[in-house]
Amino acid sequence: MTGAARVDGLTVPMPGEFMAALNKLGKIDWSSKFRIPIATSYTSRPQMALNLGGLIADGYIAIEAQDGQQVKNIGRDVITLATALGVSKEVKERSSSIEAFAEKGEWDQLKEELEATQNEVKQAMSEAKDQDLVTLVTVGGWLRGVQVISGQIAAHYTELGGKLMRQPGVIEFLDQHLDKLSDKDKDDPSVRIVRKKMGDIEKLLDFPPDKAPSAEQVKELNVITSDALKEITKKQK
């Protein structure tokens, strides 16, 4: 099925879809998935984009945890990175409604608003002919999502949960787009790490539909994605 990858707007699932499936397996303490606030001042644009994607995924986690203050904190960090990337207009226009929904605890509306914000940011990057940044925002968000979900499944392993990790089409799609990055962006240390880790992740996520990965494999996936995120949040020298 090589070449089947298609459109960012439909082919890569939104974190909300993954979380909806995961929530059906049992009650999850989403607040335990928060991470220590990451740095928001980087000198490399590819690294900013990767971390912007990760922060948006953090936003979904905060919404699942129904933690309004966390949503607002993450929103501020998103604006900081979006400003540095030149796409703050789209985020700022939505930030007041995000804050208002967070204040009122309107979680479904918040999810929709966050998804719309993410898409508008990517659209603005595309319009600025910065397709590389779109790819990196998608990859950053996806990595953070896989890290959180693999951590949850590893800690409460069931075969059903393990099977949920299967995403061969998404890996193909992301790999193809990472390969299309400019040589300059490919050479960024954060991108080099991600591309290297994607190969390891692919081996663990591309399993047959009728076979679940073992608990050890899910743990390994969690370690790989955690390492990747740790590296891409480090400030470059």
Place this chain on the structure above:
Amino acid sequence: MKRTFLILVCAFLAFAPVHAATDGEVAARRTALGIAGAFTNDGFKLRDGHWSGSFAPGKPEIVQVNLYAGNQYWFTLGATPPAKKVAVSVYDETGKPVKIDADHAFQDNSVAAVGFSPENSGKYFVKVEIVDGAAADFCLVYSYK
């Protein structure tokens, strides 16, 4: 055979770059959202993304999606009036059509929708086509819960 068909069709389809939507695509999206909006009353969340373009009779278009077992999905297709009747169908990663229950299929002129719950997480293909009418613009959206 079906698998080969899907491989061939998809191999010719490059990653669609973001482009400014045409008036027809905007109209098709409005049509699709008119139906997809109804699913939100049933707890479905409408994904903000969409896929739009133009299609012609006898030339279906296919998009790849990644779905999760346990979730329920509705795919809704809207098209502009030159298309008198459209259809949307789903295939698994082997090219086998996904069985859609009669009460999870909707068709009304230039709008069609199908709903199902995937047995396995992974890659699926959604095919959109014109059953009757002339070349038109289309838009596909999906909802999940």
